[in-house]
Amino acid sequence: MLIVQKYGGTSVGDIERIKNVAKRIVETKRAGNDVVAVVSAMAGETDRLINLAYKLTPDPDLRELDVLISTGEQVSTALVAMAIISLGYKAVSLQNHQIKIVTDSSFTKARIRKIDAYKLNALLDQGIIPVIAGFQGIDEEGNITTLGRGGSDTTAVAIAASLMDYRNDIICEIYTDVDGVYTADPNIVPDAKKLDEISYEEMLELAVSGAKVLQARSVGLAMKYNIPLYVKSSFTDSEGTLITKETQKMIEEVVVRGIASDKNQAKITLLGIPDDPMVIIELFKAIADANIVIDMITQTSSVEGLTDIGFTVSKPDFKKAFEISKDFAKKNGLRNVEGDLNVGKVSVIGIGMVSHAGIASRMFTALARSGIKVQMISTSEIKISCIIKESDVEKAVKVLHEEFKLSETEQRSQRSKIKN
Template sequence: MALIVQKFGGSSVGSIERIENVARKVIATQQAGHEVVVVVSAMKGETDRLTDLAHAAAQSNSPRPRELDLLLSTGETVTIALLTMVLERLGAGARCYTGAQVNILTDSAFSKARIQDIDAEVIRDDLSSGRIVVVAGFQGVDENGSITTLGRGGSDTTAVALAAALGADECQIYTDVDGVYTTDPRVVPTARRLDRITFEEMLELASLGSKVLQIRAVEFAGKYQVPLRVLSSFEDGPGTLITMEGDAMQQGSMEEPLIAGIAFSRDESKVTILGVPDTPGIAAQILGPVASANIEVDMIVQNISNDGLTDFTFTVHKRDYDRTLEILKDRAQTLGAREVFGDSDIVKLSLVGVGMRSHAGVASRMFDTLAAEGINIQMISTSEIKISVVIAEKYLELGTRALHKAFDLDEASGKTVAVEGENT
């Protein structure tokens, strides 16, 4: 007998018919001889509806974070009650709990709370009695008894945290895609679903634009070594197992595939400041005001000094582009800069794979492939298992398809990236 934690997102429980489908999957897992804990999100669209109501009620004022979290948590509370009712109707013993009822203790950072502890005893008691346990995702309670929410993708984090606390054999994330793919199949129709991928690769993919799993959930799973499996709510299949590097190598070749997959982000923009003094502390003078505006900087390139001057280019999220330009144009005279300009028509394209650690030539093959397609590389960033480049947005699909073919990712020897799925 194994202990399985199963998580179902908003589109998986978007109607009573879909909740019945979830209930049958859960019952089938129990009938296969396993203990089952189920974590669910709010029904699709419900969190947005509640957010709109909150802003309508507060009108010109932002809703108070404490009350907003209490309101938003009711979406998951509705779902756990409905699923439990359906399970009981179908003949399964079940009991549901809010995050507070199983004491998912968090800090008091409303709307982005972090889990600190879980009291799993009440869940263990129900499991030992043969019940299916249904727990509300996305929510917890702080030390003052206030309801908190975990932020976007928080139900994934709830499921992984429960799996860790219970010592579960596997945490299964059911969504509207059937696994992690070598890249987005909407861009590359020949993209292949991966059987396995490492936590490290999945973390890189999630941070670089893949939306199958919430990054905090992958971090949590990796920290506590909880095997994760991504599955489809709407069709049967083995999905993709996310596990430790050694475990991921057990099935397949003796060595890791060179590249796991290709990720991309359309939400990039770059800003360049020309002709600033090449003196100690100039980077801090440029980026300090940007950081003070709570704008996150990603890739950074500083040119070699010429006549005591240098150029500085960095990327920010597209939503922060106008604000970043405004900040730097205000600072240009103080810095002695010659010009400030930017470009929001760019994308970041990345190769990810633990096989890079032991293979040379990945970067040169990537650059040769893009050059053969007439695609100019504007910026480059690397890590031990990742190479990212910035290119013009119009070349995204061409570049992704060319790299997918160049690294044989639609052949049986390849591995995985992720398609966009639920993030609730």
């Protein structure tokens, strides 16, 4: 079996932790598996480098920022490789250009286009453990790029997918500082339950809705290539959580799988926009051309040919999106453009929602009962998301977690009732 193991910043946060990571990698190899390790920068290093850039200038060039922040992984990969070698096993550290992780040119949030896995497979055939820098790549011009926060998760899954041309039995393990996926953030809900398994679809919705366990793109890749994905802690021997294809049991037995929240939200509202599809397209095309991802959109009913449109973006994209919106408003004679950085998102997610009615009613009733006002709503087959005040986000998570009885205590009680 080939196991691709990704180790996050906390897992390689100091020399002792790096030694422990090396021991885990060697144990996996000793058990008869081939191993590829993907490593993040040491905890806090990326933030330190970003802070250096912003001390120098309030608006650092993004290409140069990627050059700077990519150096963190070069340090950690070399140290992990050294630690493996010191245990008597062959290892080699590899940076983006050495294995040709080719991306587009969207600096600080690039997307992987292809990986040349030939060299990796050759190293594995020689019994060598490749230790690869996560989070980064190179574009077609040879410029260093980075994949955005959590990008090492995507690197690991993409490498696993690229090796499918050479190997059949592949899994990917994501090692972090938590021992799996929970029904809610345990820092908000201490009694949240660790899940033994979850479907790709549910994990993808949790990730895009604010759960910080995995980068959403990594889950999407795992789902596309049907790669079993495990989330584990590098500090325990817990089995963690398996992310896999949905089963009939998942659909029928579990209605709501978890509650996610995201405070990294900002809302922009354009008042008095002409209710003309071509005008609205112009607005969203300008935002798309700036490589800004829009999350939620609402539109009011047309009154005298005018409508209001609201949408959300991430907080880091707010400034640019607001400037584009103001330019658009000026050009098209809009009444006003409003911006709000004090919003957040709460989401209820579960694949069982496909076959069970009444989830929305329970969600909105629970929020209203707790005095939490909903500003925007979006839905999919397995998710309902609401924009609310940022100050209400944690309260909303607790309320909804209790409403859908997701805690370890509640679920034990339900199992006991079923047995009796």
